[in-house]
Amino acid sequence: MWLAGATVIDGTGADPVPGQAVLLENGRIAAVGGSPPAGADVVDLSGMVLTPGLIDAHVHLGLSSDLDRMSTTRQLSVAELAADMFDNCRQTLESGFTTVRDTGGVDQGIAHVVETGKVPGPRVIHCGPILAQTGGHGYLGADWDSAEDWAARQIPGLLATSLLSDGPDQVRHNAREAFRRGATFLKMCVTGGVVSRHDKLSDTQFTHDEIAAAVSEATARGTYVTVHAHNNEGLRTAIEAGAKCVEHGTAVDEEMAALLAERGVALVPTLSVVYALKEDSTAAGLPAHIGDRVGNAIEGQTAAIHHARAAGVLIGSGSDYVGPKQQHRGLELVLRSEIETPMQALVSATRDNARVLRIDGEVGTIEPGKIADLTVFGADPLADPPVFDQPDQVKVVLQRGxxxxxVR
Structure with a gap:
C-alpha cells in the first residue's frame, strides 16, 4: 500500500514533511519517501496529515458503563457491560487511538477478542485487576459490601476491577493471579484517589514491603509496576520499593521530579478525567460530590509536567476516563498542547507513550520496520490543536497496515 500526498508528522518531534509518501508491506512500514513500486495500492491522502497511531497510556475499558449501576447497585447484566466495553473499544479506535494501556478493569478476554478481530478496537495492553488495599482506592463497592462480595463480582474473561491485597504475601499472590489473567505489568494504588468513597487524596496506601513484593513479581517476569499516586509521601515509598511509572503525579514538584529522573521512573499525567469529573461527575455514574474531590489536581498535574520536563523525565499521556462517556480521548492532547506545545503533546501520545509501554521497538513513530498503525487527520492538529479531539476529523485509521x- 502506498500512502501518498499527506503531510507526515513522524512522532519523533521532527518537523512535518509535506507530500511525504509512505510504503506499507505485510502490515509494517517498508519505506518513507521514494517512488511507489509497481502494482502498489495507492491511497490518496492529499491535503491530510499522517501521524503514528495515537496511544492512550491510561484507560479503563472495563469501566465503560454507569459506575453506580455497575458497581454499587449492580443493575447491569453481563451482556450490557460487555456491549458498553465493545462500543468503547470501537470508539477509541475510530478516534485514532490504535493502542491503549488499560490500567485496571479488564483481563485477557477483552484483549483477545480485539486482537483476533472479533471486536474492532485498539491493541490492548493491560494489568488485569488493580492491586488495592482493603478500604483503598480501586474499590468501588458500597459501604456495606464485604470484601468477599467484592471479589465475587468479578466476571472472568471480561471484568475484574481490583483485587484487595493486604500484606506482602497476599500482594504476591494477587500479582501472580493478575499475570495468570494475562497482565503484562502491574498497577498498585499507593495513595487515595478522586474516584473513591473510603479515602482522601492525602492518604498513603501500601507499605514498602507490600509494594516491593509486587515489584519482585514483576521483575521476575521482566516487567514493571506502575502506581496511582496523588501525594509525594506514597509516591516516594513506591519509588524506594522499585516502582517504575507513576499515574497522575499530582504533587510532583522539583525535588520529586529529580528523583523520578534519577530512578528512571516515567510519569503519565491524566488531565482529561479531572476536567470531566469537575464539570459533571454524575455523567460517569458517580456522586455529585466527587467533583469536589478533584481539588488542585489540574494545577498540580500542570506543574508536575513542567517540573518533570525540566528534569528529563519520560512523560506519557493518558485520559483515564471512566463511565459511559469516553468519546473524547483526544482532549488529553488538546490540554497538553496548552501546557506545552501541540508537537510535544503528539510526541507524548506516540513515541513517548510507546516507550512507557515498552513497545517502542514496534510502534510510536513512522519509521521503516515499525508496525503500520497510523492515524490520518483531515486538518493539521499542530496548527489547530482542537482537531486532536474531533473524531470526525480522523479521516483514516490503519491498524497493522x-x-x-x-471517511475521506
Whole structure:
C-alpha cells in the first residue's frame, strides 16, 4: 500500500514533511519517501496529515458503563457491560487511538477478542485487576459490601476491577493471579484517589514491603509496576520499593521530579478525567460530590509536567476516563498542547507513550520496520490543536497496515 500526498508528522518531534509518501508491506512500514513500486495500492491522502497511531497510556475499558449501576447497585447484566466495553473499544479506535494501556478493569478476554478481530478496537495492553488495599482506592463497592462480595463480582474473561491485597504475601499472590489473567505489568494504588468513597487524596496506601513484593513479581517476569499516586509521601515509598511509572503525579514538584529522573521512573499525567469529573461527575455514574474531590489536581498535574520536563523525565499521556462517556480521548492532547506545545503533546501520545509501554521497538513513530498503525487527520492538529479531539476529523485509521476506518 502506498500512502501518498499527506503531510507526515513522524512522532519523533521532527518537523512535518509535506507530500511525504509512505510504503506499507505485510502490515509494517517498508519505506518513507521514494517512488511507489509497481502494482502498489495507492491511497490518496492529499491535503491530510499522517501521524503514528495515537496511544492512550491510561484507560479503563472495563469501566465503560454507569459506575453506580455497575458497581454499587449492580443493575447491569453481563451482556450490557460487555456491549458498553465493545462500543468503547470501537470508539477509541475510530478516534485514532490504535493502542491503549488499560490500567485496571479488564483481563485477557477483552484483549483477545480485539486482537483476533472479533471486536474492532485498539491493541490492548493491560494489568488485569488493580492491586488495592482493603478500604483503598480501586474499590468501588458500597459501604456495606464485604470484601468477599467484592471479589465475587468479578466476571472472568471480561471484568475484574481490583483485587484487595493486604500484606506482602497476599500482594504476591494477587500479582501472580493478575499475570495468570494475562497482565503484562502491574498497577498498585499507593495513595487515595478522586474516584473513591473510603479515602482522601492525602492518604498513603501500601507499605514498602507490600509494594516491593509486587515489584519482585514483576521483575521476575521482566516487567514493571506502575502506581496511582496523588501525594509525594506514597509516591516516594513506591519509588524506594522499585516502582517504575507513576499515574497522575499530582504533587510532583522539583525535588520529586529529580528523583523520578534519577530512578528512571516515567510519569503519565491524566488531565482529561479531572476536567470531566469537575464539570459533571454524575455523567460517569458517580456522586455529585466527587467533583469536589478533584481539588488542585489540574494545577498540580500542570506543574508536575513542567517540573518533570525540566528534569528529563519520560512523560506519557493518558485520559483515564471512566463511565459511559469516553468519546473524547483526544482532549488529553488538546490540554497538553496548552501546557506545552501541540508537537510535544503528539510526541507524548506516540513515541513517548510507546516507550512507557515498552513497545517502542514496534510502534510510536513512522519509521521503516515499525508496525503500520497510523492515524490520518483531515486538518493539521499542530496548527489547530482542537482537531486532536474531533473524531470526525480522523479521516483514516490503519491498524497493522489495514484500513479500519476511511471517511475521506
Amino acid at each position: 489495514r484500513i479500519v476506518k476511511d
